[in-house]
Amino acid sequence: MPRLPGGPTGLGTSAAHLRPAGDGIVIPPLHCPRPLRDDRGLGDELDERLVEWAGQVGIYPGRLDELRATGFGRLVMLCHPGTDQVERLLIPARCTLAAWAVDDHYCDDPGLGAVPELTGSRLGITAATVDRVRLPDPFAAGFEQAVRDDPALRAVRSAVEHLARLATPVQTARARHIYTALLTALGQEASWRAASRTPPVWEYLINRQANSFQPCLAVIDVVGGYELAPQVWADHRVQHAFATAALAASLVNDLYSVAREGRSAIGDFNLALAVAAEDGCTLQEAVDRSAALHDDLMRRFETQAAELSLTGPPELCRFLAGITAWCGGNHAWHQGSPRYASRPTPARSPA
């Protein structure tokens, strides 16, 4: 693991102060861009619309006030500064919330019905929902009934349908593919949980590469109203830069959720917990090493993006700038969302 660097430097570097993460753990300042906008009114409007949608599909029953306060709409407002069109921003907002709902309802939160023995089976059905699987009759009816009966599946289907209305077929296929890889990785994590096993750091990082914000980054051009051509997307250098940024952004989540995941009732995973187990160091040292890895990845992405932007087509430059903006918004959101506050999350609201 890289050692802790000397702190953030340079233009656009976050000047975040040391932040308590609970139990006396402190998150060091991270090398991450600042968000390009913070429009609270727009974030609130998106949150209201998301809560309305969540109520319709039935996710987070009894927790809609907590959901509003978590601010997934605010996250999308911060991460996609190129538009203030609510309907357009609701496309990634629904996809993001549906992914989080699958994670919470199936994997992480027994209060929302997560049962470790059922996780693999549920994720498989989710993948079929993402992929619009078409079964021959009479079996299709059973699958359709399962989707109708399950709030997380209803959310996934609705989010992907909304996406497909705005996205090109190429973009929709890309999003479906990445979403399915996320579900595979959630299954890998579920097997660690079932075996009460903390993975070695290398295996954790393989998982976190796909169990990550890749599905959010993959729709940046959809929100922007342009299309990254399939041959550009398939370029291994573009894939590398994309994966580097997605992993860095997911390590931001790991850092800010150390306290939350440490007090999980069902067992949860993050890089610092894996590092502490492997290296036998304190949790604070593991957090510092995780932050250093985040910073290393962000700098790698900056170099990769700069090189690709020199020679790539305009859409690629725009996409890479979109990833940078997304990372800045993601960091700002994690700093402020009550989901990651060291205090317990707000009490449940009535259904």
Ligand SMILES: CC(C)=CCC/C(C)=C(\C)COP(=O)(O)OP(=O)(O)O
């Ligand atoms: C938004 C999206 C694509 C989410 C899918 C997976 C997911 C929920 C994350 C990458 C966030 O990480 P984690 O599961 O650790 O989230 P929490 O710390 O529980 O908020």
